[in-house]
Amino acid sequence: MGRFGLLPLLVLPAVAVNLLTFLWPMLNLAGLSFREGMPGGGIGTDFTMATWRDLLADEFYLEILLRSVGVSLTITGFALLAGYPLAFFVHRSDARWRNLLVVACISPLLISAVVRTYGWLVILGDRGFAPSLLRGIGIDPPRLVFNMTGVIIGLVEILMPYMILSLLAGFGKLNQTLEEAAASLGAPPLTVFWRIVLPLTLPGILLGCLLTFVLTISSFITPKLLGGGRVLLLATEIYDNAIVTLNWPLAAALSLIALGVFGAAMVVYGRIARAAERAIA
Amino acid sequence: MAAEAAPPHLELHGLEKRFGATRAVQALSLSVGKGELIGLLGPSGCGKTTTLRMIGGLMPATDGRIIVAGRDVTALPPHRRDMGIVFQNYALFPHMDVAQNLSFGLEMRKIPADERQQRVQRALAMVRLEAFAARKPRELSGGQQQRVALARALVIEPSILLLDEPLSNLDANLREEMRNEIRDIQQRLGITAVFVTHDQAEALAICDRIAVMRAGVLEQLGTPFEIYERPANEFVAGFVGRVNRAAGHRGADGRLLLGDVVLQGTGHAGAGPVTIMIRPHRIRLTDTPPEGIGWNSATGTVTRRTFVGDLLSIEVALGPASLLVEQHTFAGAVVAGPGDAVRLAWRAEDTLVFPASPAGVFPAPPAGVFPA
Ligand SMILES: Nc1ncnc2c1ncn2[C@@H]1O[C@H](COP(=O)(O)OP(=O)(O)O)[C@@H](O)[C@H]1O
Ligand SMILES: [Mg+2]
Secondary structure (H helix, E strand, O other): OHHHOOHHHHHHHHHHHHHHHHHHHHHHHHHHOOOOEOOOOOEOOOOOOHHHHHHHHOHHHHHHHHHHHHHHHHHHHHHHHHHHHHHHHHHHOOHHHHHHHHHHHHHHHHOOHHHHHHHHHHHHOOOOHHHHHHHHOOOOOOOOOOOHHHHHHHHHHHHHHHHHHHHHHHHHHOOHHHHHHHHHOOOOHHHHHHHHHHHHHHHHHHHHHHHHHHHHHHOOHHHHHHHOOOOOOHHHHHHHHHHHOOOHHHHHHHHHHHHHHHHHHHHHHHHHHHHHHHHHO | OHHHHOOEEEEEEEEEEEEOOEEEEEEEEEEEEOOOEEEEEOOOOOOHHHHHHHHHOOOOOOEEEEEEOOEEOOOOOHHHOOEEEEOOOOOOOOOOOHHHHHHHHHHHOOOOHHHHHHHHHHHHHHOOOHHHOOOOHHHOOHHHHHHHHHHHHHHOOOOEEEEEOOOOOOOHHHHHHHHHHHHHHHHHHOOEEEEEEOOHHHHHHHOOEEEEEEOOEEEEEEOHHHHHHOOOOHHHHHHOOOOEEEEEEEOOOOOEEEOOEEEOOEEOOOOEEEEEEEOHHHOEEOOOOOOOOOEEEEEEEEEEEEEOOOEEEEEEEEOOEEEEEEEEOOOOOOOOOOOOEEEEEEEHHHOEEEEOOOOOOOOOOOOEEOOO
């Protein structure tokens, strides 16, 4: 048993659950992508490379992949920009208010993303609150729903709680005395931010970005509804093939590609986080 | 002392800080000479840190002015005050190594890289940490971190050095070594410094002058000698050093009485109830008390004797009062034990007389000796 004794036994339940609910379906999915798809959702029994060959040859899917990554990065960036000041404010507030504010920040999670998406449809729709507000101040409103703009607005709001929680978790290293020390050494506020606050909060930033990115890539309801079927992404394409056109092998192959994107995101995150850890801790 | 004669480098005029109804610092006026090391001494919560933070610009003053070298800096933000601050918890930047920590302030001053490096090297040499330039703060001991913090505040050659209880996180031996090191460096550089501490021994040991504070109010400003030998009031006498405290009375004829013993004292001369304070080590046990003017003597009974190695402390009942007497021990000394009658003698100038404080105003221990 070595120096850990019976400790490894503690992870057994988690390993078992993961084998059963993640690895096994994934292997099935991989197998599925090498079968022939029949009209009406049927699945052939013979091994075939046809799905992968078509997929890799079709530029449409490359386009979708790149668009998905691009949109996810954009949404992650906006969520960070919007979430950072908020998280900073919450972190700095009086202990009395902090818990309340944290709860307020994550309370949107109590409402399902579907409901919130419909909420955004109402707010952003042609006769909704946002366009009338813009008209009120004399701006001819651009279309805010059934396009990329709507998808970005909706997902940024829906995923921001995760970003804020990650940021708050990473703000632990922050200490106001450090900022005061920097100021006393002659650093104006903006320099204090760049040289002290930002480096010390980098781990939280990286974690929040990873989480938001992965969640964006895998969301399909919000892009479908707010995109009005016009914003084609990896996740929506998987959904369409699995549920609408019933091309299961293609859906399976696209899912594996999505998994590959997650893997790549993890690797990139790991690299940056380790480099940051070395530089900071 | 010499420092007092120097032109004021730092002046506080009616400095005041209120937190809601709390007056953390009240109408504080002080003037610190160039190159002087001034101590802010007082019990926890008396407003020392608040005062220091206002001087450093980390906290706005509610009222009053702060003048440095004739220039009003009250409204300046901290990054434009040119003050080096050493924080109680050091506040070293955890993501920078020692050299980068030191270099930070120089970068802010746009010092060219090669000069920066030289000055960092010199500062590291000053605190004897040349070998640690590439270490991260967490790889240093408390004393080393303390020295880095000091070097970081000094490398920018600030006009004033502010230290907030810089030694309180160190263990006793290191504390004494570091306080002398701070004093040496401060004198060598001739830098004006404000040193906050609640440790009276620390303040007495290294400060040119000490400002004793209580509850936001400056109680006394003076040299360590003045503070210790001529405390302005009961609080200062009790806070700085150990002291016996006994209730006495001064008659209309000027006679000072402790119980029925007539004493000569110094200080408050008004008639009425008084508090008499005598430091334990200034009282002698002797069979042949010195006679005449300038000396007090009395006979009492030993109630307790405690041997603490280098000191022998003997409690003596003297009428209604109980006096603690401290004697340095030496081999072969014959000393009285409990129940023995002894004669005590001490100087008139060591008999500090203050008006008796109204009950409740002065939170004093019930009787006997103040804790040091
Ligand atoms: N930010 C603050 N808000 C409210 N009260 C404070 C604050 N800072 C200090 N005080 C109060 O001011 C008084 C002086 O505090 P401080 O200057 O820290 O004392 P010291 O450093 O002498 O121990 C204390 O009563 C403290 O509770
Ligand atoms: Mg303090």
